[in-house]
Ligand SMILES: Nc1ncnc2c1ncn2[C@@H]1O[C@H](COP(=O)(O)OP(=O)(O)O)[C@@H](O)[C@H]1O
C-alpha cells in the first residue's frame with residue numbers, strides 16, 4: 704500500500720480574505736501526514752497590474768501574459784503571496800518552503816504554442832521533480848507552490864494554479880495514494896451560480912460535458928474542472944472541490960468521479 708499524500712490548492716479570493724485564510728491554514732496544519740499546498744492569486748495580480756497601469760486580459764479563465772504582466776506575476780505570486788503564506792505557516796509551527804518551478808527544477812513546462820490565441824508567457828507543466836518534492840516531505844517540510852513554472856532553460860512561465868496542483872498530484876501518484884482538494888470561494892460546483900445551496904454533490908465526465916455546454920460552468924471553473932478530470936483520469940485517488948472550510952469534517956463539497 705502506498706502512503707497517503709494530500710495536495711491542497713487555495714485560490715486567490717480565499718488568500719485575500721485574512722480571516723478565511725487564517726482559519727484555512729489552522730485546518731491545514733492540523734492535517735496528519737505529508738501534504739503540499741499550492742496557491743493561485745490571479746485577483747491580486749490583476750489589482751497590482753492595474754495600479755501599475757497594465758491592462759489585464761483573460762480568456763476562459765487564463766491570463767494573457769505579456770512581458771510586463773509576467774514581471775507582476777513573478778513579484779505577486781513568487782514573492783508577496785508565496786512568502787506571506789510560508790510566514791503564516793511558520794507562525795503556526797508548520798515548517799514550510801516556498802517554491803516556484805525554477806526552484807530545485809521542480810516544475811518544468813513548455814510555453815503554450817500559439818494557435819488561435821497567443822497566451823504569451825504561459826506554460827503547461829511537462830515534468831515534476833517528484834524526487835525533490837519527496838525529499839522535502841521526508842524532512843517534514845511542506846512545499847508551498849506558487850503558480851509559476853519554468854522551462855528547461857529557466858524561463859519563468861505563468862501557469863494556472865489549478866494545473867500546478869493537478870500536475871503535482873498526478874506525478875506524486877507514482878509514490879503515494881493522492882487526495883487533491885480545490886478550495887475556492889464557492890462551496891463546490893453550483894447548479895445556480897447565485898445560489899450557494901445548489902452545490903452539485905458529484906460530477907462525472909458526462910455530466911461535466913453537459914454543464915459546460917449549458918454554460919452552467921464558466922470563467923475560472925472551466926480550467927479548474929478540466930484539471931480535476933485530468934487528475935482523476937491520470938491516477939489521482941480522490942478529487943474534491945469546496946470552500947475554505949473544505950478540510951473540516953463533513954464540509955459540503957463536489958466530488959469528481961470518473
Ligand atoms: N457553476 C459554477 N459553480 C461555482 N463557481 C463557478 C461556476 N461557474 C463559474 N464559476 C466561477 O468560478 C470561480 C472559481 O474559479 P476561480 O476564480 O479561478 O477560483 P480560484 O481563484 O479559487 O481558483 C467561482 O468563484 C465562480 O465565480
Ligand SMILES: CC(=O)N[C@@H](CCC(=O)OP(=O)(O)O)C(=O)O
Pocket residue numbers: 713714715716742743744745746748764765766776825850861862863864865923
Ligand atoms: C495562466 C493563468 O491564467 N495563470 C493564473 C495563475 C494564478 C491562478 O491560477 O490564480 P487563481 O487560482 O487565484 O485563479 C493567472 O495568472 O490568473
